Amino acid sequence: MSQSFDEISAQLKRRHRKSARLKWLSMGALGLAGLFLVIFFADMLGKGLPAFQQAQIRVEVTYSEQSQQLPLAAVNEDVRELVSRGWLRTLPMMMRDNPELLGSTRQEWVLADGQVDQYLKGHYTRLNDRQQAAVDALVEEGRAELKFNTTFFTRGDSKMPELAGIMSAAMGTVMTLLVTLAVSFPIGVMTAVYLEEFAPDNRLTQIIEININNLAAIPSILFGLLGLAIFISFFGVPRSSPLVGGLTLALMTLPVIIISTRTALRSVPDSIRHAAFGVGCSRWQVVRDHVLPLALPGIMTGSIIGLAQAMGETAPLIIVGMVAFIPDISASVTDAATVLPAQIFTWAGEPDRAFVEKTAGGILVLLSVLIAMNATAVVLRKKFERRW
Amino acid sequence: MQTNQLLLLFSGVLLLLGLIAFFLGRAKAARTRAAGTAMYAQPDQYAWFTVLATAGPAVAVGALGAFVMLLLGAEIPTLYLLAGSLVVAAVGLVVGVNQVRPDFHARQAIERVIRFILAGAALISIFTTFGILFSIVSEAVRFFQMHSFWGFITGTTWNPGASFLEAAGRAGDAASTAQFGSVPLFAGTFMITLIAMLVAIPVGLMSAIYMSEFAPANVRTLAKPVLEVLAGIPTVVYGFFAAITVAPVIVTVAGAVGLEASFNNALAPGIVMGIMIIPFISSLSDDVINAVPDSMRQGALALGMTKGETIKHVVVPAALPGIISASLLAVSRALGETMIVVMAAGMRPNLTANPLEDMTTVTVRIVAALTGDQEFESAETLSAFALGLVLFAVTLTLNLVSVIMIRRFREKYRTNNL
Known part of the structure; x- marks a missing residue:
């Protein structure tokens, strides 16, 4: 039975509509993914930006013998419970370091209590009505306001939200990543050079290659188990130290660096190698003087991306104990330390609501650093990429 | 010295x-x-x-x-x-x-x-x-010397709480003995993985189809790195997002339709994990779809198929081994994901099919066992390694199967860029 012309053209229309529907559907999927990203960043910015501001109160500070014994006496009774107790505790030490302060009375902007901070930001607060009225009065007089939060960037962790900062975690991250880079970069590049330029095509080489791809897909928490059982229990590396964290992350970053270095080496055309061999270079001379310099931008890009990945990694570091409470900046790679993601994890577990904002603030710092690193990698690649 | x-x-x-x-x-x-x-x-x-x-x-x-x-x-x-x-x-x-x-x-x-x-x-x-x-x-192995392997694989009660009493030599006087039945943990893990895949595979695959088949070149060059940003966000950040933002939303929505949801429900970590995995699936699928030779598309179009039919009946089936391999890799990723579930999923082993209840996963229990004040020799600490062994075996198998599938695909179309 033959179809009429109208039927066929109607069918054709249907088919084209279906095709268009697929297009819109797939576009919608991409839009959805983009929407997730927008919601996520808006949420983090909304929660985290207030962390960069901190309530301060202008009070009269009396540096007397008495306040050295009892810091509470340094400020007037009316603002005593609005001033950060953590800040008050640092007074005696400050007076010991600056003896000329003794006997003077100064008007100073000091840290407010975390609850005052939350009240000024319009969040839930535990202040009672009288205290809230007192804060309102201070604001009226211009003696209380939100200022840029330097504490957040200069201090370590604290149980008091107004004194908690990311400095110790940031230093821990730097030390951990230095260990990671020092271990994984040379080994990764050497492995890639061996596999690409030297290795014979035999069983062992194939096993190494399969193994590297596999290593890249092993869940990160299992590297933590390795760090715990091998580095800490067997080799006796101190627990919670940047050394053990860095070594664990190095093993995790190794496949990333190897794979990107191999890609970079492979993109160097053979004609360069042939020319170098042609003038009598040995294999190592070819690699050292010709292939590696040309592949260097690619290697750097891969290493930065690998490091950025290691920087955001938390699970293996929790297993090797890098979630300790670290108020001070650690001095060496064998002291207990914490890293930025682990600090975020610790703060996320704090019951005090003021820490939600600190957590989000820490996340914003971490994300900015990661985005900066990845952008550097992209710029490096764009700038030095050569099409042969 | x-x-x-x-x-x-x-x-x-x-x-x-x-x-x-x-x-x-x-x-x-x-x-x-x-x-x-x-x-x-x-x-x-x-x-x-x-x-x-x-x-x-x-x-x-x-x-x-x-x-x-x-x-x-x-x-x-x-x-x-x-x-x-x-x-x-x-x-x-x-x-x-x-x-x-x-x-x-x-x-x-x-x-x-x-x-x-x-x-x-x-x-x-x-x-x-x-x-x-x-x-x-x-x-x-040391763990399985203390507790039977069979009980570990088939037991439905995970109650390591009493193991420290056993370690202290007071096994008798505890009200209950430690039990290490891992079924509830795996149930939780698979539930959250399933939710993640339900989010990631459709969205990731459709995005890949759009980017490789429909999108103009400038959209493509913009969208790819934007999607990669999703993959670059640290998991601890996703965990915070799931626990603080997504879980309360789910509780509110569930409450609005008359359902009761826990704040540690399995849905929130599942959805957020899915979002995290979208770029993983989309970029792998994108590569695979791009590797399907153009002659196949030209053949289909020449027979009068619409673009949509070409994609549905020719391109996607041809790319299927690669897409499946990408999905398997994504599953292995979701199984081993730790921070999202540690922060957003529950701690209580719970054998249920309701994603609104709290469930716990293998990785959560590994972290819980190793961050407590347990001594290294206790059964609870060692149970982390037993769970790790299972995790290792499962992810390794998934990775190997995925590698074999992608190799088949590569041999079929003789492309070298995968």
């Missing part, structure tokens, strides 16, 4: 000997050359060879000694070890300088040493795998 002082001394003396070796070797080679004798290599190469001959054996002896002490527990006085390796270095120096002769191929000797060092570096990745396997298996 302290170990690091000894190490410092060792490196200092070795550096000095190395410098001496370099200049002696070069001077001798330069002299020979100045005398008019033709040599196989450059003076610098002879110099480097002497350095290698000095430092290489000494470092090897030192490392071997340290390793023997650590592995076999043999007591070698460190001072003797230090003296021994330095003597080896001195002997190496003499031998090295002696080797500086016109008929000696210094360059080839260096080449051999370098090849050896590079191969050694390549073996480290193998050692890592074996290290993981060894550390997990050895501890897991």
Whole structure:
């Protein structure tokens, strides 16, 4: 039975509509993914930006013998419970370091209590009505306001939200990543050079290659188990130290660096190698003087991306104990330390609501650093990429 | 003397000997050359060879000694070890300088040493795998000596709480004994993985189809890196997002339709994990779809198929092995994901099919077992390694299957960019 012309053209229309529907559907999927990203960043910015501001109160500070014994006496009774107790505790030490302060009375902007901070930001607060009225009065007089939060960037962790900062975690991250880079970069590049330029095509080489791809897909928490059982229990590396964290992350970053270095080496055309061999270079001379310099931008890009990945990694570091409470900046790679993601994890577990904002603030710092690193990698690649 | 002082001394003396070796070797080679004798290599190469001959054996002896002490527990006085390796270095120096002769191929000797060092570096990745396997298996075996393997695999009660009493030798007087039945943990893991895949596979695959088949070039160059940003966000950040933002929303929405949801429901970590995995699936699928040869598209279009029909009946089926392989990799990723579930999913082992209840996962229990104040020998701590072993086995299998599938795909279309 033959179809009429109208039927066929109607069918054709249907088919084209279906095709268009697929297009819109797939576009919608991409839009959805983009929407997730927008919601996520808006949420983090909304929660985290207030962390960069901190309530301060202008009070009269009396540096007397008495306040050295009892810091509470340094400020007037009316603002005593609005001033950060953590800040008050640092007074005696400050007076010991600056003896000329003794006997003077100064008007100073000091840290407010975390609850005052939350009240000024319009969040839930535990202040009672009288205290809230007192804060309102201070604001009226211009003696209380939100200022840029330097504490957040200069201090370590604290149980008091107004004194908690990311400095110790940031230093821990730097030390951990230095260990990671020092271990994984040379080994990764050497492995890639061996596999690409030297290795014979035999069983062992194939096993190494399969193994590297596999290593890249092993869940990160299992590297933590390795760090715990091998580095800490067997080799006796101190627990919670940047050394053990860095070594664990190095093993995790190794496949990333190897794979990107191999890609970079492979993109160097053979004609360069042939020319170098042609003038009598040995294999190592070819690699050292010709292939590696040309592949260097690619290697750097891969290493930065690998490091950025290691920087955001938390699970293996929790297993090797890098979630300790670290108020001070650690001095060496064998002291207990914490890293930025682990600090975020610790703060996320704090019951005090003021820490939600600190957590989000820490996340914003971490994300900015990661985005900066990845952008550097992209710029490096764009700038030095050569099409042969 | 302290170990690091000894190490410092060792490196200092070795550096000095190395410098001496370099200049002696070069001077001798330069002299020979100045005398008019033709040599196989450059003076610098002879110099480097002497350095290698000095430092290489000494470092090897030192490392071997340290390793023997650590592995076999043999007591070698460190001072003797230090003296021994330095003597080896001195002997190496003499031998090295002696080797500086016109008929000696210094360059080839260096080449051999370098090849050896590079191969050694390549073996480290193998050692890592074996290290993981060894550390997990050895501890897991100790766990299975305390608790039966069968009970671990089939038991439905996970209650490690009493194990510290057993470790303290007071097993009898505890109200309940420790039970390690892992079924609820795996149920939770698979539930959250399933939710994640329900989010990630449709969205990721459709995005890939859009980017490779429909999108104009400028949208494509913009969308790809934007999607990659999703993959670059640290998991601890996703965990915070799931726990603080997504979970309350789900509780509110569920409350609005008359359902009761826990704040630690399985849905929130599942959805957020899915978002995290979207770029993973989309970029892998995008590569695979791009690798489908254009001749197939042209053939289908020439037969009068619409673009949509071409994609649905020709391109996607052709790319299917690659898409499945990407999905398997994504599943293995979701199974091993830790921070999102640690922060957003529950701690309570719960055997349920309701995603609004709290469930716990394998990785959550691993973290919980290893961050408590338990001593290393307790059954709870060791249970982390047993769970790790299962996780390792499952993800390894998924990865291998995925690699085999992608290899099939590659052979079918002879593309090399996958």
